[in-house]
Amino acid sequence: MDVEASRVIAVAPERVAAYAMDWRNDARWTQGIRNAELTTEAPGGGFGVGAEVTRTAYFLGRRIDYVLRVVTHEPPSMLEMTSVAGPFPMHVTYTFAAHPQGTLATIRVRGDASGFYRVAGPVMAPLVRRNLRKDLRDLAGQIG
Template sequence: MGIDVTVERTIPLPPEQVAAYAMDWCHDAEWTQGIRTAELTREADGGGFGVGAEVTRTAYFLGKRIDYVLRVAAHDPPRLLDMVSVAGPMPMHVTYTFEAAPGGGTLARIRVRGDASGLYGLAAPLMGRKVRSSLVKDLRDLEQRLSAPPD
């Protein structure tokens, strides 16, 4: 059974600013629900972060520790970051998109697709709701973090 969840939010800041922060793996634990650590464990072929780079994340989801690795499949700042899991409890595909919103600001969108087969298949409906709730909070936290006055 598959999970396919998309959430979006208009953030009243320019797409370049929103994408620069959200696409930087160093900030993953600051605004992404459940993520405790994120580490660049493989650089892109040309060095740094880009297509082929891998980020290892440690997260907690439904009370369980989950370690997984996402490989960058597409990287087109400030518009798109697309990642696929290459290690973890279930196959997963995460896509971030950022575009100018009508009337100003940024339309930020996160889509998570996954194959919740096996043990996770039994909990797929619950997981889908939990993923949606987490993604809504992610975009809210992203906006709050970017809109906060500097320290």
């Protein structure tokens, strides 16, 4: 699965990225996430490359607990995370680019489903895309 969604948000990239890259806001704008916790700080402390965020989410009616490790942290343009624990491998990339109307925000999710989620494979990509679009809509609403 490789799914991407974008939206123009009428706010400067620095503001959009600051909100979206703060794990404490995950449950406010990311579909299905009920809880997010910084469980491992970056080597220099706080949030950055090497930090790990544990998320509890619900997808297709099932609870998913997973851990994402930050592999790229370049505010205000990019945050890239990869799963180190969870039901399937996942790679999430957030990008924020200047746009004449504010910020072009993009979320890309790549992953290989296993178990129950492999069986649900044919519906996974459309559902993930729909959720990403809702995420971006909610992100715009939170900071707009």
